[in-house]
Amino acid sequence: MNEQAIKDLLYKLADDQLILGHRNSEWTGFGPILEEDIAFSSMAQDKIGHSLAFYTLLQELGEAEPDTVAFTRNANQFHNSQLVELPNGEYDFSLIRHFLYDNAEIIRFEMLSQSRYEPIVKVATKLKGEVKYHVLHANTWIKNLGSSTEEAILRLQSALSEALPYALGMFEKSKYEQELIDAGVYAGEEAVKAEWLKRIQAVIEKTELKMPDLESITPKFGGRYGEHTEHLQPLLDEMAEVFKIDPTAEW
Amino acid sequence: MYGGGNVFEATKFDNLQSEDPVKLAEFEARIARGEKIEPTDWMPELYRKQLIRMIEQHAHSEIIGALPEGTWITRAPGFRRKMAQMAKVQDEVGHAQLLYSAAETLGKSREQMLTDLINGKSKYSNVFNYPAFTWADSNIISWLIDAGAIVNQMANAKGSYGPYSRALERICAEEAFHLKYGHDAVVHMATGTPKQREMIQAALNRWWPPIMTFFGPSDKMSTHTETLMRWKVKMASNDECRQQFLDMYVPKIWELGLTVPDPKLKKNQETGQWEYTEPDWDEFKRVINGDGPCNAERLAVRRTAEERGAWVRRALLNPKAKYVKPLA
Amino acid sequence: MSLKSLDPRVTRLNLPEGEVPPMEEKPELDQFETYEAFHQKKEGAAHTYVGPVHAPNEDVAFLFAKEQYSRRFPCVGLWIVRTENIQVTPYGNDGENVYDMLRIEEPAERTEQPEPYEIFHLKKRGKAHTHAGRIMATSYLGALQEAKQQFGDKGPIVNVWIAKSKDVLQSAEEDKDMWTTIPEKKYREAIAYKVMDKITKYKEENKPTTAQ
Numbered sequence: 001m002n003e004q005a006i007k008d009l010l011y012k013l014a015d016d017q018l019i020l021g022h023r024n025s026e027w028t029g030f031g032p033i034l035e036e037d038i039a040f041s042s043m044a045q046d047k048i049g050h051s052l053a054f055y056t057l058l059q060e061l062g063e064a065e066p067d068t069v070a071f072t073r074n075a076n077q078f079h080n081s082q083l084v085e086l087p088n089g090e091y092d093f094s095l096i097r098h099f100l101y102d103n104a105e106i107i108r109f110e111m112l113s114q115s116r117y118e119p120i121v122k123v124a125t126k127l128k129g130e131v132k133y134h135v136l137h138a139n140t141w142i143k144n145l146g147s148s149t150e151e152a153i154l155r156l157q158s159a160l161s162e163a164l165p166y167a168l169g170m171f172e173k174s175k176y177e178q179e180l181i182d183a184g185v186y187a188g189e190e191a192v193k194a195e196w197l198k199r200i201q202a203v204i205e206k207t208e209l210k211m212p213d214l215e216s217i218t219p220k221f222g223g224r225y226g227e228h229t230e231h232l233q234p235l236l237d238e239m240a241e242v243f244k245i246d247p248t249a250e251w
Numbered sequence: 252m253y254g255g256g257n258v259f260e261a262t263k264f265d266n267l268q269s270e271d272p273v274k275l276a277e278f279e280a281r282i283a284r285g286e287k288i289e290p291t292d293w294m295p296e297l298y299r300k301q302l303i304r305m306i307e308q309h310a311h312s313e314i315i316g317a318l319p320e321g322t323w324i325t326r327a328p329g330f331r332r333k334m335a336q337m338a339k340v341q342d343e344v345g346h347a348q349l350l351y352s353a354a355e356t357l358g359k360s361r362e363q364m365l366t367d368l369i370n371g372k373s374k375y376s377n378v379f380n381y382p383a384f385t386w387a388d389s390n391i392i393s394w395l396i397d398a399g400a401i402v403n404q405m406a407n408a409k410g411s412y413g414p415y416s417r418a419l420e421r422i423c424a425e426e427a428f429h430l431k432y433g434h435d436a437v438v439h440m441a442t443g444t445p446k447q448r449e450m451i452q453a454a455l456n457r458w459w460p461p462i463m464t465f466f467g468p469s470d471k472m473s474t475h476t477e478t479l480m481r482w483k484v485k486m487a488s489n490d491e492c493r494q495q496f497l498d499m500y501v502p503k504i505w506e507l508g509l510t511v512p513d514p515k516l517k518k519n520q521e522t523g524q525w526e527y528t529e530p531d532w533d534e535f536k537r538v539i540n541g542d543g544p545c546n547a548e549r550l551a552v553r554r555t556a557e558e559r560g561a562w563v564r565r566a567l568l569n570p571k572a573k574y575v576k577p578l579a
Numbered sequence: 580m581s582l583k584s585l586d587p588r589v590t591r592l593n594l595p596e597g598e599v600p601p602m603e604e605k606p607e608l609d610q611f612e613t614y615e616a617f618h619q620k621k622e623g624a625a626h627t628y629v630g631p632v633h634a635p636n637e638d639v640a641f642l643f644a645k646e647q648y649s650r651r652f653p654c655v656g657l658w659i660v661r662t663e664n665i666q667v668t669p670y671g672n673d674g675e676n677v678y679d680m681l682r683i684e685e686p687a688e689r690t691e692q693p694e695p696y697e698i699f700h701l702k703k704r705g706k707a708h709t710h711a712g713r714i715m716a717t718s719y720l721g722a723l724q725e726a727k728q729q730f731g732d733k734g735p736i737v738n739v740w741i742a743k744s745k746d747v748l749q750s751a752e753e754d755k756d757m758w759t760t761i762p763e764k765k766y767r768e769a770i771a772y773k774v775m776d777k778i779t780k781y782k783e784e785n786k787p788t789t790a791q
Binding site for chain 2: 584585586587588589592594595599601602604605606607608609610611612613615628630631632633635636639647651662663665667669670672673704705706707708738740764766767768769770771772773774777778780781782785
């Protein structure tokens with residue numbers, strides 16, 4: 001199997017979760033109600049834990065150790081989708097992003113737990129249960145808020161319109177797409193996207209939200225190839241701030 | 252995390268003579284037998300009021316205490332520290348949730364408690380009005396402030412009110428993780444590079460004075476205090492807690508070759524008591540009354556979080572909802 | 580804020596500038612109503628009370644309780660009951676059996692068909708209520724009577740909670756995998772942090788040289 005192709009896939013997965021985990025962690029202490037603050041923090045911890053699991057697989061393939069990979073690269077070396085690097089905005093945007101992201105994530109985990117690439121099967125199988133909670137959390141919130149007050153529906157609707165072009169960017173194909181499919185690693189981005197659409201539509205139909213016409217949306221691609229918004233580098237700088245004080249130190 | 256009696260301004264001593272003497276005697280006998288009081292039991296007004304005040308302040312301290320360390324989540328160096336820092340700050344929010352619930356069983360709603368916090372009507376532990384300048388400050392908080400909190404909370408967990416004891420039991424278990432994590436981080440810095448040692452010593456220098464005020468000024472013994480001790484509301488004096496803290500942690504600071512910034516600090520071998528420079532209680536009073544480096548920011552952040560989350564809560568409010576106090 | 584915050588997150592919040600009037604009192608139910616949570620530590624173990632959550636409905640209460648009450652230590656199941664749907668007896672003294680002290684009145688209302696009720700016991704003040712079992716009855720009082728028959732001699736019991744089974748939201752069998760990785764999350768346990776080696780090594784290297 002082409003190792004570059006596997007590495008590319010692992011970087012995508014790990015970087016997405018590392019960055020989203022950091023964004024979500026910013027809600028700790030600021031949530032709309034204490035209990036939700038706690039739940040959101042757990043999911044942020046899980047995301048960062050998942051990224052660590054995938055960086056560890058990368059290390060086994062000869063990449064640098066997880067701390068180095070996660071906290072010393074620059075934005076143009078990151079393979080995450082632009083969706084996860086956008087600032088949190090208000091809770092409406094953070095929730096919609098969580099909903100759009102995790103409904104795709106669970107499909108990836110389901111596929112990867114059936115993968116023909118053994119090391120990834122173990123990780124995906126083990127962590128799938130955590131993502132299941134993330135999806136349950138996201139879908140429950142969207143169903144509840146999406147059929148509540150006019151104010152909430154308007155907010156979610158506008159967050160959805162704002163986030164969708166970036167969400168579609170999650171499915172940007174890698175240059176190894178066909179190889180990964182042929183090798184039975186997973187079914188590829190088109191397949192993930194098709195299943196994702198079904199699932200998010202099923203939730204949105206239970207609400208008063210309207211699914212925008214996807215044909216009219218231009219996906220925000222580039223993230224998978226190191227092209228990012230102006231928001232990523234400042235976050236990476238922040239993540240590396242303490243490390244940079246003394247690069248020789250063990251913290 | 253929580254400081255001790257520091258925020259106990261004396262309440263007006265309610266006259267116990269207005270209480271039913273038979274019920275009061277039963278209540279006191281129950282506590283004397285070592286039984287816990289549960290929410291639906293009869294209790295004197297003074298007991299109820301004092302516990303609400305104490306548990307509420309404790310809850311506020313947790314939720315505000317999440318802020319100075321929350322600062323460092325995105326910046327925490329490396330996966331190990333990052334995830335622990337996230338879990339620790341999450342625990343503080345979780346503790347607030349547990350404690351607000353315990354206070355609610357006594358009849359004060361969470362809505363009212365949060366309003367009183369934001370409008371400055373009720374206090375929280377004064378140490379959180381100081382900023383965490385560097386990663387080392389965050390480590391010192393995780394270690395020594397949580398250590399102080401454990402001293403206090405272990406004592407209070409033996410108190411007489413069931414819901415508060417139950418909450419504290421769990422809180423202490425989680426604080427044990429905070430303490431070990433904080434110690435681990437401080438040890439790494441103190442035994443690390445010269446730059447790290449310099450950072451941790453500087454943080455210790457900044458935090459020592461607030462730490463010494465953490466348990467509050469010496470208690471003035473009064474009938475009021477005696478009553479609260481008999482009822483197992485107040486479990487140890489502020490000075491006892493401070494002495495216990497010094498006993499447990501000064502040697503651990505010294506073994507790392509760090510200097511405690513108090514030339515007078517030493518244990519008197521004859522009395523077994525620690526001697527130290529009297530903390531600046533005037534500054535303590537000034538800060539607790541609003542004039543500290545971070546008071547305004549802490550409350551503004553809390554308020555902003557409440558206000559920006561209001562649409563979410565409005566949207567989900569079930570018109571048929573009916574508030575009932577939590578059971579235990 | 581006149582002073583620039585040290586917290587980058589706070590800077591991103593764009594807090595309002597200058598003096599602000601006091602916040603209006605929070606409206607009633609701003610924090611929703613409460614639900615009580617019971618967790619199951621392992622297969623076959625009785626569900627034990629862990630505490631309340633504030634939530635708008637039981638589905639959200641489940642999401643909240645799962646992280647507030649079962650993010651540490653093994654867990655295989657979680658029950659959620661709206662606080663209002665739990666009936667509570669008075670508390671007895673420690674060592675006593677509250678069933679013996681209660682004069683259980685005739686129920687004013689009954690359902691036509693018996694339905695299941697869940698019974699929870701508190702064995703000692705300050706401890707947590709634990710699930711004692713399920714019984715069939717036509718009212719809460721009938722359930723209490725029946726519970727006394729079936730579980731009443733397992734004293735001391737200082738307090739009893741009763742809820743209709745239909746009011747108990749129970750986690751599903753297939754949801755158990757949401758908890759499987761919890762015991763592995765050692766980074767939030769005290770035992771993961773061991774620094775004695777580092778301290779000993781430091782002390783060795785920095786021994787004060789004894790003047791000879």
